[in-house]
Amino acid sequence: MRKWIVIVTVFLLMHQWVSAQATHDFKYGDEHFLLDGKPFQMISGEIHYPRVPREAWRHRMKMAKAMGINTIGTYVFWNVHEPQQGVYDFAGNHDIAAFVKIAREEGLWVVLRPSPYVCAEWEFGGYPYWLQNIKGLKVRSTEPQYLAAYKNYIQQVGKQLAPYLVTHGGNIVMVQFENEYGSYGADKEYLSINQQMFVDAGFDCLLYTCDPAKDVAKGYLPGFLPAVNGLDRPEQVKGLVRKYHDGKGPFFVAEWYPAWFDWWGEKHHRVPAEDYSGKLDELLGAGLSINMYMFHGGTTRGYMNGANCYDTSFYEPQISSYDYDAPLDEAGNATQKFLEFRKVIQKNLPVGQSLPEVPAAKPSITLPAIKFTNATDLFSVLPAPVKSARPLTFEALKQAYGFVLYRTLQPGGRKGMLSIKELRDYGIVFINGKRVGVLDRRKKQDSLEVDLPSGTATIDILVENMGRINFGPNLLKNEKGITSRVSLNGMELLGWQMYSLPFEGVNKLSFAKPVKIKEAPVLRKGVFELAATGDTYLDMRQWGKGCVWINGHHLGRYWSIGPQQTLYVPAEWLKKGKNEVVVLELLTPGQTELTGLSKPVLDVLAPGNGVQ
Known part of the structure; x- marks a missing residue:
């Protein structure tokens, strides 16, 4: 009897919890978002959960509230959650459901962006490396193998997050089903299939797309809200949205940029707060909703940085810091931009509303020397090699990130030009253990003069994956390592050993x-x-x-x-x-x-x- 009392009590408590959560309604009005039937101005700030330690998620959200943010925007990263095909990870720093729950506990709504492609200055734009091992697969298309792989993944995401949709009593108010697709393609059938996949995965809520202004026509799907990226003028935003949304709103700048990201070898981007505080005031004063990209950038740890490569003439890998010159700095402290934007948001709040105090800056220390x-040395920790006549890519070795040491033994006593065709992305060349040069894809360096001593010479080429392309037309040209051939004076070198060095951890x-x-x-x-x-x-x-x-x-x-x-x-x-x-x-x-x-x-x- 006691057992049944416990079961009934638990059931009643769960029913009460669900009923208590199912109290909100979120819809589109002709001009505004409508929350419980009343106009709601979304002031969203983008924070990416993998870029912030899990232990600090709540702190960053409290800082968001203190600036006047009422919604958190985040991508969902496919390569984080399915690092190997069929192997899913939603734990620790990848626990997106916990991130959403903390936002709810802090009184924040969530705009979710689990698009198959995220860009985000993130490795391969969020795609898992193993997609490239499926022959004929074509991302962002109706190609069947791609759709099947994506369907499996988005179903898993749905299981994690559908319970937290506003339609189920949660705090996720909207979900984006493609991300700047108009900058890549214009296939409405693909968009329609993708949108239906979201519905089938349990995302029975408001769905939308976002694109830069010039690409909205190609990237939106009729019947769904076309959000706009990068515009600051309210009338431009309104005109564009009305054009593709039956003459109606609401009006949402899905990526409003207060600054920019950095890449290796180029200066750090800084944008003074005063250059953007007036633009923010104009948008909010006109009643528009925004998602600030980024409110807090954090850090792209491990090997998850992406790279830009619009054509074959250059390659720009991004740095690990994703400080972004955002309102919160890399460590989560308020900047001058934070304080200026806070004043603007406070000015535009409804009469009688005020913002919480800004939490004190976090303490910092200086480590002892x-x-x-x-x-x-690296040569002392090499694993067993994989042997092949020609060099194998990271993908062929089933290695996602890190380094591969390519080794070949060749007859010595000769000099010449050592050339590596399609080196991706950074190579250090050794002859008999002595470093003889460095090759850098950024600088189009793919060859150097070498002098092989007499006898048998060992040629080692340590190759680093500096980040797969995350934006532009070259998403499908993202294999890493030595992706073609190595030659000496035009003659191809054969007989290779590959040593995988992913360095995911160093404890062993x-x-x-x-x-x-x-x-x-x-x-x-x-x-x-x-x-x-x-x-x-x-x-x-x-x-x-x-x-x-x-x-x-x-x-x-x-x-x-x-x-x-x-x-x-x-x-x-x-x-x-x-x-x-x-x-x-x-x-x-x-x-x-x-x-x-x-x-x-x-x-x-x-x-x-x-x-x-």
Whole structure:
């Protein structure tokens, strides 16, 4: 009897919870969004959950509320949630449902953007690398294999998020079913199929598309709201939306840009607050809704940065910091832009409403100088190789990110031009273990003169995937590694061994006592002690190029060419007492000390490293 009482009680509590949640109605009006039948001006700020430590999600949302944000916008990233085909990950920092729930607890609505393609300065625009291993698959199209793969994924996303739609009592008010498709194609059949997939996955709510103004005609689907990206003038937004939405609104700037992102070898983008506060005032004063891209950028950790490549003449990989010169800086602190935008939003609030106080700035610390006590050279931690007559790509090796060492043994006693056709993206060349040169796709460098000593010469080429293209017409040209052939004086070199080095983690690596390493890339491990934790930054200006892990967390890439010269270390990933740091250094293996800073350095370029 007691068992049945418990079951009935649980059922009644669940019913009460669902009933309590199912209290809101969200619709389109002729001019405005309608929340419970009343005009609702959406002031949304974009935050991407994988770019912010899970432990800090709530803090960032409290900061959003303090600026006047009432809605959080976020993409949903396919390659994060299905890293290998049929293998799904919605845990830890990838727990999108938890992110949405925290927003609800903080009194924030959510605009969800789980489009198959996200752009976002994110690796492959959010697509998982393994799509390229399916012969004939064509992304953003009606090609059957692509649609089948996407259907499997969006069904999983629906299981996670459909319960949190406003139609089910949750706080997700709208869902975007394609992202700037008009900048890529114009197939309305594809858009229609994609939209229906969302419905079939449980997204029975308001659906919309977004495109830059010039591409709306190609990217919208008749009958659905065409949101606009990048416009600041209310009348332009209204005219464009009315043109494609039966003469009606509501009017939504789905990506309103207060700043911009950065890429390696080019200056850091800064946009003064006063350049945009007036534009924000004009939009809000005219009653338009916006999604601020970005409100808080955070950090693109690991190897998840994307790259721009509009044609074959250039390649621009983005940096790890996604500071974006946004209202919240990379660590989540209020900037001058935050304070100026807050004034504008407060001015445009309904009479009687006020904003909460701005939370105090988070404490920052400076790490003590770290002396590395253990090290190993890269050539000492090579796994078993895969052998092939010709070099294999990352994709053929079923490796998503990181590095591959390509090795071939060739007859020596000759000189000539070593050429790598379609190197993607950065290669360090060694002859018999001695570094002889670097090749950089950004600079169209794909060959160098080599001198093979007599006897059998070992040629090693360490190739780094610097980020797959995330925007433009070359999405389907995204294989990594040595993607064609290697030749010496025009003669193809055959007989290769490939060593996969994804470096997803470093916990299983073994390190020797201090050793002097002069040529090979090196992995160094050190320990430092903290009496108190706080946000901090690693000063990488004396280092060359590589990656850093702290307490097992991959902080991202560094590269001396800039503009980013520091790596942000969240307080949430530090601990009192002993902390461990591991550095993979590719170019200056003799560097043995790492220092810290209390503030970032994001705007220093090394001379001569930009792309002309």
